[in-house]
Amino acid sequence: MRSVSIIGVGLTSFGEHWGKSFRELIAEAGILAIAGCNLEGKDIEAIYGGCMASGRFIGQEHIGALIADQLGVTPIPATRVEAACASGGVALRSGYLAVASGAHDIVAVGGIEKMTEVSTEQAGFALGGAGDQETELFHGATFPSLYALMARKHMKEFGTTEEQMAACAVKNHKNALLNPNAQFHREVSIEDVMKSGYVASPLKLLDCSPITDGAAAVILCETKKARKLCKNPVEIIASTQASDSLALTGRKSLTEMLATKIAAKQAYEHAKLKPKDIDFAEVHDCFTIAEIFAIEDLGFFKKGEGGKATEAGKTGLNGEIPINTSGGLKGKGHPVGATGVAQAVEAFLQLNNAAEKRQVKNANIGLTHNVGGSGATAVVHIYKKIGGKK
């Protein structure tokens, strides 16, 4: 398999886009990414688009062709992939495989969700499709309630506190303040989080990522070609994906995500790296407890230590391992199909010293981690700064 690098990225602002349609958002991100590496539409050989639930959000399927059409790049192959909230990460891996295989040299990967066209209740139902409709959602479980069960178990087993979870939200809102594309530009305190209403105890409103419109895109290129085309390619040195039971009831443990652990193990092996070699990571914090799971399951902290580490500031911008410098799903926003691709955008910016006020010093290796549902899909990518043309 060939080496693959990112040579350009594009991101819309995340938030409530009443004035922009689904297709305008994905086109904006796509054009930014293509123009960002001085390419033109005709240079793109294939498209992979991550999108979770466009059928229920905007009554539209056939998203691959829609993106190609909107970007004016037909007749190239254009494919939508879906893996709930990991749709973006799986799209990135699909594009990666298409280039690694030799089938294509330059591929655009997009991620998109337009979630505000329906009521919050309808959005809840649509998002519920990420879990097990038959054994969970049909019986009244909401998505926050599934994560609340995991949070309770983690609290019971390891003494994790609501304040420690709140510390994730506080940090991510703080980082989001430094990200012009983030949905929230508002600092919150531990007290604010603790005072916010319960959505599904112990998870409160400010423990939950928001409903978001937004799109992200990256341009992938075979690495030799990437070095010629671009000053600052970022090599993808691992791309792994794992699955687990759709429903929580099928899990051996409720205090870890096995799919994350397996995908991470394979990614570290592939990249010949260890968790301590990672300089920063974007992880899947759909709820604050999910960030605590992630930083443990990715090996940055021992199981049960994630809450304490967060409370102690170890995951802050200047901490041991900066987590979610972009603001994460909590602060930047979570347009579900876009999230996995937006994480790669942040990794590219950090490794190009282009993350402005939220820049991690001496960042050479980054990791992104995208989860579908309550953990039935996990995708891990590791990125490395490499040199390109002068």
Added chain:
Amino acid sequence: MRSVSIIGVGLTSFGEHWGKSFRELIAEAGILAIAGCNLEGKDIEAIYGGCMASGRFIGQEHIGALIADQLGVTPIPATRVEAACASGGVALRSGYLAVASGAHDIVAVGGIEKMTEVSTEQAGFALGGAGDQETELFHGATFPSLYALMARKHMKEFGTTEEQMAACAVKNHKNALLNPNAQFHREVSIEDVMKSGYVASPLKLLDCSPITDGAAAVILCETKKARKLCKNPVEIIASTQASDSLALTGRKSLTEMLATKIAAKQAYEHAKLKPKDIDFAEVHDCFTIAEIFAIEDLGFFKKGEGGKATEAGKTGLNGEIPINTSGGLKGKGHPVGATGVAQAVEAFLQLNNAAEKRQVKNANIGLTHNVGGSGATAVVHIYKKIGGKK
């Protein structure tokens, strides 16, 4: 890129499955395919699942993980791909690329749709998501009406008649009689089709493929390994995909499908074959007029000659080029996400001399053609009989 072969296939019966759920159907097809080549679940390294609109049909997304979970093969990577009614074909191509790339040696590709859980009206809306929601469906265009426009134009330009379209339905129902898994086991006459009520003039009820539940699966394997594992592998000698405008209004011509023509041209080039080398084909006859488009755009007949050729019996089981020996979407049924994979199942059976009463004599090369929407995605695969272990 490495050579890829099909080593096992599985198909559920197509029809209205009131007694089987979505997950039971896909598990049935998957287990048949895995057992058919004497493998076990643990031998499968990745899953690609084609499914169009499970969110709107059964309130469930995250279909890749669902399939892996239901088959008991977690934690392997499991990905859903969607390209409207071409979802199955695109899943097949995604699995093909995963094996061709060297990322995996053995991959399962599934296709599934459970369409009868909602009312026919709701199914119509869900299927409408294959077209352009903003410029077509929102304004009242139904899917049959889009194909009706194309049919009218073809009739005007080439003198194609309603009786010629009816001849597609008559042939496909006749072939379906010989396929135990087909939805319809009922011969229809030209007169029956002509007398059936208009759905969108000139298309009548018996010009339209039905609402169907069903699933299909194939096991892909790197060809050298396939020859060792299996007596009768079928090599995929071309796998191509093209896109076009989502809406009809963006097309240069309404009497051809450009995506089909481009995917076919690339497939013939890749396989170093010409249309006359193909011994049989499964083509996308969601409406009878679509079969006429397909046999012209795939190069089997000159543009404008498809209707006459069908009427003259040239596409019958013993004709010049047997088309849709399985019964096609019209006679076998059209569970949208499953269709592209089910076409590959038929190709495998034909090339293994296992198609029983509908067997094409001396079949060595087969072709499948899967379309998304009104032609915004087209996928073409070409298959060749090769020898395996004795």
